[in-house]
Amino acid sequence: MRTIRNGLVLALGITMTALGATACGGGGDETPPAAGPNEHVDLTLATFTEFGYEALIPEYERLHPNIKITHRKTGQGGPYHEELVTKLAAGSGLADVTALEEGHLSDFLDKGSKFNDLSKIGPADASPDRWLSWKYDAAKTKDGKVIGYGTDIGPLAMCYRKDMFKAAGLPDDPEAVKPLFATWDSYFAAGADFVKKSNGKAWFDSAAQNFNAMVNQLPEGYINKDDKLAVETNQGIKDAWTKVTDAVAKGESAKLTAFSNEWNTGFKQGAFATKVCPAWMLGVIKEQAGPENAGKWAVTAAFPGGGGNWGGSYLTVPTQSKHPKEAAELAAWLTAPEQQIKAFQAKGTFPSQVKALTDPALLSKTDDYFGGTKVGELFAEQAKKVQKPQYKGPGDGQIQENASSPALQAVEQGKSAADGWNQMVDAAKKITR
Template identity: 90%
Template sequence: MRTIRNGLVLALGITMTALGATACNGGGGDQQTPAAAAPNEHVDLTLATFTEFGYEALIPEYERLHPNIKITHRKTGEGGPYHQDLITKLAAGSGLADVAAVEEGHLSDVLDKGSKFNDLSKIGPADASPDRWLSWKYDAAKTKDGKLIGYGTDIGPLAMCYRKDMFQAAGLPTDPEQVKPLFASWDSYFAAGADYAAKTHKAWFDSASQNFNAMVNQLPTGYIGSDDKLALESNQGIKDAWTKVTDAVAKGESAKLVAFSNEWNSGFKQGAFATKVCPSWMLGVIKEQAGPDNANKWAVTAAFPGGGGNWGGSYLTVPTQSKHPKEAAELAAWLTAPEQQVKAFQAKGNFPSQVKALTDPALLSQTNPYFGGAKVGELFAEQAKKVQKPQYKGPGDGQIQENAASPALQAVEQGKSAADAWNQMVEAAKKITR
């Protein structure tokens, strides 16, 4: 989630064309939509994002292409406060930008408020068709009644990162192709970790919650069922993931670090763990936190336990509060076009969600010197294609991950029994979904 990522890459986009007199809204009933501006009429648009979307150079480019458009970019540093403010302004019915970003971890909190967003499938430009995006990215922004409230920007396809020097010291293979069998499944991953911890007395991974979150996101159903009711206690997949992760903690595989804490940041420099669940944006975190002294010690491989997965990414929405929805949607569509997604990737590392962008030579040729010259563009494009249909995330899903699951797993790492911590997680989840 973007709030957890603490200021790293994720982005999104939206589109609209000429608007009819009315647009169907997901909340029931019709909504009068403002008319489009006259040709060359001056239009002021606001764009609200958080952390890094890579739009700094794109905004002036769009203004040059559209001399009658002036864009004010409201950029905030933290995703958590940003989304709290967005929900508040949705309820108040005023104060929102013409184009507002929503991170995938918070998408579930706005999908049930479809009446407050324009349906982009009805008002968007003709070239912003569903096949523009990876299908799972496009479909995730649909309300239950089929309304499209957001156009996808970046994604966070999952791979695995590991310390080559620590693997070598433990007698493990270090070549990215040779290590793939270790990451073939969660069973093989945790089995390798148990052997590693027993042999070296060092941690295999950084945090139980980081692995658990990735495992839960791979399931057909997560914390919330399609009926928007808590499915935690009846979800066998979550129970199995819990057992595997907590067993690994008991075997000494976890470094017991809270993700994005100062101690976790320092852990990269100190070699506190040997492997890391690695969405595309994590490479930037590792480089920043591990520092130049650890260049070429970290490697990334095109493998992930259980096949594939996604962690991160955003959407651009056009709230019905906008007085210029047509122009707002056109801006969002342009920002999320393949050409602009590649530029954002080159600027900030935001990995594209558009099918055409994933075959762009500028993306596929991208390498990362810090990771031994790994062909990261090609690698993550391959991983992105392994993701299947999106898991439904009902209201409160992201809050359960952050405020129920993660604290409970931290309690296990501090000595609480897995059974008691499970009950802690369930009770916290119930409070969130009341």
């Protein structure tokens, strides 16, 4: 699960400038030779939050007696990526296999010379058809270099409170609610209806959470394919802003900041009726809503606009590695379907591999907390609805965290939608200047 991005703030912009100045130096065109079959190799693996690799690492070491793996695991994705940027600029200190979260991937794709091309040094069985095409393609640089093997994904569905729907006179069966979630227009219209029928209870948790999901569905994000800021020229972003802020004005938002203490408590207290729900969100809901709310939450295989992805990561092999061939083999093994199913069973990380999505172990996975729903089958269906990776240019993740989200929070606290828009635009310009 990759859920929290703490932002790379000013340090990222400064350090990435330094990286740009050195990106052409010390390139990765000359790959060190592979170790001999009996030669001892020490590899380091760096991840953040939960990848489900704890049992897989000793298994790999048993299969490869000459390899010893040191796992560097940290709890927070934001500080992890800040440190990664610093080490990338310094030219030392990175792990042989280094994980990148998809929301920060765009800040490294234009620094391709700092990473090995896995399509060239990786094993033959790690071919593009192992992954969903949009997952594989998202890790390609503009010149076609593949810098990462996909780990998990966050296909989007919609979660909702059955008891709150029923009390408001709305359908509450997972099949019956699908029309409410067909489009963003139908979703927000249902929300306005819910607010009226429930005496002012909130329809969703956070304007920013919905807005982020809407923007993630667009062909391009905050940065266009020319790597220019597109907040003011991308009509899809403006339309999403209008829809979300109109919903806020109608009282549909609980006005909570995602992952805050108040947001966590909101799950337990029934502070909102619906939740944008990537696969990893099920674990968050269960943890925060608690056992006393088991059976009240439901998840349905529907999402406004068809589908989308929010979350997931990649394993890269920086050119700093002294054992890139062995590192690529480890990354390929960890992202093979068989291992990703084991990671899913261990930590709930939803696999991105085509074969894994048809594995009986995944398709048969049910969740009693959500009424016994076949959650594996549901999210596999949602994953297949995603067609293409969104283009995210450098700074895209920072804009989401440090421009759009704060601006929407300001609107929820009383700022006009127009002034909030200007706040977001101004902040985005500062990030990308």
